[in-house]
Amino acid sequence: MQNSRHRIVTVNDSMQTGYRYVLSELTGWNFDDDFIPQLTPKQMLAMGVFGGKYMTDCQDEFPADWFKNARLSPQGHDASLNFFQVSASKPLTYWRQKGWIHEDDPRGWFQWYCRYFMGRRHEDDQRQIRRWKAMQRHVVQIRKNCVRGDFSCRPRQRQAVLQWAYDSRHF
Secondary structure (H helix, E strand, O other): OOOOOOEEEEEEOOOOEEEEEEEOOOOOOOOOOOOOOOOOHHHHHHHOOHHHOOOOOOHHHOOHHHOOOOOOOOOOOOHHHOOOOOOOOOOHHHHHHOOOOOOOOOOOHHHHHHHHHHOEOOOOHHHHHHHHHHOHHHHHHHHHHOOOOOOOOOHHHHHHHHOOOOOHHHO
16 A cells, blocks of 8 residues: 555445545644554554454455454454453444444544544544543543553443554553
């Protein structure tokens, strides 16, 4: 995959057909000043997120090396593939009912983040960045209630923040 600006990406997967977007920034660069994720999408996929199900049918859209060590489960959600081996996700129907899914990113926040990381800038960026920042309350709870490095403390909350690109292994 090229790492150039102004490249058009066309998406054809089970949730989007013919959706197109422009990469206006270089991959991994020029993030909003308020958005400082601790993990890349590639790192998140290798650690284990969303029960391995999230990205099983849309790999053509993203760099192949993101999936080299990804913990994926094409058969369905498998919490044992998550880094903390617990389920910390609500079903997509829940997110849709809450109105948190933008039509351009029907898989939700992580899809938005993957595309943002790749260089897409979008009308939904500020809302998604606010949602990411709101996860800080969970980071604070882990720091307040857990001994550093004790991954058995609050594993669901740790998995949840991991799925928002926060790395609780370091707090």
